[in-house]
Amino acid sequence: MRWVSEKHKSLAVKQRQSPAPEPSATEKSLSEQQALHVELSSKKDQIAEAIHTTQMFLAKHSDKISEEDKLQTEKQVDSLQEAYDKLCERSCEELQHSQIMLAEASGEKALEEKQEECNKRLQEISDRLMVTENKIIGCDSGTVSSEGLAKLQQQQAEHQAFQKEIQANAVTLANVVSAIEELLEKNGDKLQPEEKAAMEKKLTEAKLKLSALSEKVDTDIKNLDKAITTALKQETEKAAAVKQLKENDSKIQDLLDWLSNMEQEPSTDQKGKETLQQNGNTITVDGLQVLENEDTVNGNLPRNLSETTGEEEKELTTDGDLQGQYEKAKLRHQQVVSQQQFYIISTQSVQDFLQKQGSSIPAAERQKLEKDLTELKVQYETALGQSESRLKLVQAVQDELKTFSTDYNEFENWLHQSEQQLEDLQSGAKDMDAFGGKLKRQKSFSEDVISHKGDLRYITISGQRVLDAAKSCGKLGLSKDGKPQVDMSATCTRVQSQLNMASDSYKSLQSKCNLLGKN
Numbered sequence: 001m002r003w004v005s006e007k008h009k010s011l012a013v014k015q016r017q018s019p020a021p022e023p024s025a026t027e028k029s030l031s032e033q034q035a036l037h038v039e040l041s042s043k044k045d046q047i048a049e050a051i052h053t054t055q056m057f058l059a060k061h062s063d064k065i066s067e068e069d070k071l072q073t074e075k076q077v078d079s080l081q082e083a084y085d086k087l088c089e090r091s092c093e094e095l096q097h098s099q100i101m102l103a104e105a106s107g108e109k110a111l112e113e114k115q116e117e118c119n120k121r122l123q124e125i126s127d128r129l130m131v132t133e134n135k136i137i138g139c140d141s142g143t144v145s146s147e148g149l150a151k152l153q154q155q156q157a158e159h160q161a162f163q164k165e166i167q168a169n170a171v172t173l174a175n176v177v178s179a180i181e182e183l184l185e186k187n188g189d190k191l192q193p194e195e196k197a198a199m200e201k202k203l204t205e206a207k208l209k210l211s212a213l214s215e216k217v218d219t220d221i222k223n224l225d226k227a228i229t230t231a232l233k234q235e236t237e238k239a240a241a242v243k244q245l246k247e248n249d250s251k252i253q254d255l256l257d258w259l260s261n262m263e264q265e266p267s268t269d270q271k272g273k274e275t276l277q278q279n280g281n282t283i284t285v286d287g288l289q290v291l292e293n294e295d296t297v298n299g300n301l302p303r304n305l306s307e308t309t310g311e312e313e314k315e316l317t318t319d320g321d322l323q324g325q326y327e328k329a330k331l332r333h334q335q336v337v338s339q340q341q342f343y344i345i346s347t348q349s350v351q352d353f354l355q356k357q358g359s360s361i362p363a364a365e366r367q368k369l370e371k372d373l374t375e376l377k378v379q380y381e382t383a384l385g386q387s388e389s390r391l392k393l394v395q396a397v398q399d400e401l402k403t404f405s406t407d408y409n410e411f412e413n414w415l416h417q418s419e420q421q422l423e424d425l426q427s428g429a430k431d432m433d434a435f436g437g438k439l440k441r442q443k444s445f446s447e448d449v450i451s452h453k454g455d456l457r458y459i460t461i462s463g464q465r466v467l468d469a470a471k472s473c474g475k476l477g478l479s480k481d482g483k484p485q486v487d488m489s490a491t492c493t494r495v496q497s498q499l500n501m502a503s504d505s506y507k508s509l510q511s512k513c514n515l516l517g518k519n
Contacts, residue, residue: 047084051077114183115191115199121176122202125169129209132165136217149231156224162217166210173210177203234360241357245365248353251346252372255339259379262335321490322398329394329486333387336380343380347373390473390486397469397488401495404462408498411459414452415505421445422512449513456506463499467492 054077058070065073139158180203184196191199350373358366425442470488 044084044088047080051081114179114187115195118176118180118183119199121172121179122199122206125173125176126202126206126209128169128172129206129213132162132169133209133213135165136162136213149228149235152224152228152231156221156228159217159221159224162213163221166214166217170210170214173206177207237357238360241353241360244353244357245361245369248346248350249369249372251342252350252369252376255343255346255376256372256379258339259376259383262332262383322394322401322488325486325488325491326391326394326398329387329390333391336384336387339380340384343376347377393469393473394486397466397473397491400462400466400469401491404459404466404495404498407455407459407462408502411452411455411502414455415502415509418445418449418452418509422509446513449510452506453510456502459502460499463495466495470495 054073058065058073139155139162180199184191184200350369354366354370354373422445425438425445470492473486473488
């Protein structure tokens with residue numbers, strides 16, 4: 001009974017004490033209640049035996065004890081049973097209460113831990129998003145680089161890394177969102193309103209930041225993809241432009257070299273040069289002799305035409321040097337014309353290239369190509385014009401020389417025949433009748449000689465045309481070797497010699513004709 005009373009007092013003291021809210025204190029109280037419950041259970045048989053023994057004693061010795069002692073003893077037995085039952089009942093209640101308190105304390109602790117874990121994970125993903133945002137800002141993602149393909153590709157790689165990082169953050173945030181939504185759904189009513197609001201606000205901010213970063217990086221990647229595509233196209237066009245630049249420059253240089261080499265070819269025929277030296281005359285086109293008026297030419301005839309050898313006569317009536325000059329001028333013109341189509345195609349190609357691709361090549365290269373193109377146009381057009389002029393002028397000399405040669409040959413034949421007639425007229429007459437006839441023939445011969453003075457004038461004019469045409473050839477200037485482009489010196493020498501011989505022969509004939517009348 002004393003033990004039961006002590007346990008009652010002890011239990012009453014614990015009931016009066018406020019249980020600590022910490023799970024550890026609740027666990028201690030539960031342990032104590034469980035120990036008391038075990039102790040009560042262990043005392044149950046002992047108390048039951050004591051009560052039974054006492055009841056048996058009273059029943060057996062009731063006649064030996066007083067009624068008062070018996071009642072008192074029975075009262076004690078009842079009090080013990082009642083105290084023990086109450087103690088067991090209270091112990092069970094306290095044990096259940098402790099169990100409930102522990103369960104509640106454990107639930108609160110789990111909730112706190114879950115809340116703490118969610119807040120921690122939310123803070124971590126927020127920090128990671130902040131780090132990603134700072135990286136993007138540090139990369140200057142809003143500006144597409146104009147420093148070239150390599151820089152663009154570097155930016156592209158960086159943004160692809162950002163994209164993967166954002167995707168990883170999205171997975172992490174999705175897990176955090178799922179955990180927080182589960183926490184709020186199950187235990188949202190157990191959280192403090194301000195804590196719940198703060199968590200929801202931070203979660204919303206993380207979602208918005210993730211969405212903004214993802215959208216920004218996706219937009220930047222699209223812009224970079226477009227910029228890289230454009231840069232690759234520009235690089236391809238630039239490479240093609242460099243190739244076309246080399247090809248066009250090669251065409252221009254080939255034509256310029258060809259023109260330069262063509263200008264360095266010998267401009268005079270060596271055979272013609274030797275002929276001039278053999279003739280003992282050195283007459284340039286710019287220094288052509290001009291035939292004087294036939295009336296002022298002196299009458300000294302070194303030798304008459306009848307004394308000219310066949311070889312010399314052939315030299316005076318033919319001009320192989322002029323034909324050589326013509327063939328050379330014709331060949332030069334054909335050479336220039338043969339390149340005309342290539343010249344037109346090349347210049348047009350270069351012009352189209354400069355118009356379409358000029359901005360994609362270095363300024364120095366473009367300016368050089370433009371300069372070379374201009375120089376080629378000037379040189380080729382000049383070469384074409386000069387070759388045409390040279391051919392026309394040489395052909396004009398040929399035409400004039402052909403006319404002159406025909407007239408000269410006719411006049412030369414007449415002079416030859418007149419020399420023969422003069423020899424016959426210079427012989428004496430045998431009688432008076434023959435003398436009269438000879439006088440008539442002398443008169444007729446003199447009149448014929450005088451009438452051919454006009455032919456001499458005509459031949460002189462024709463020869464002067466040849467010399468004038470030859471002088472026009474001299475206006476073509478000098479070639480790069482300092483020699484005339486068309487050397488008409490041999491032709492001029494021959495024509496001048498023929499004119500001199502024609503004039504001298506005619507004057508000699510005229511003088512002899514005048515002496516004939518006096519005899």
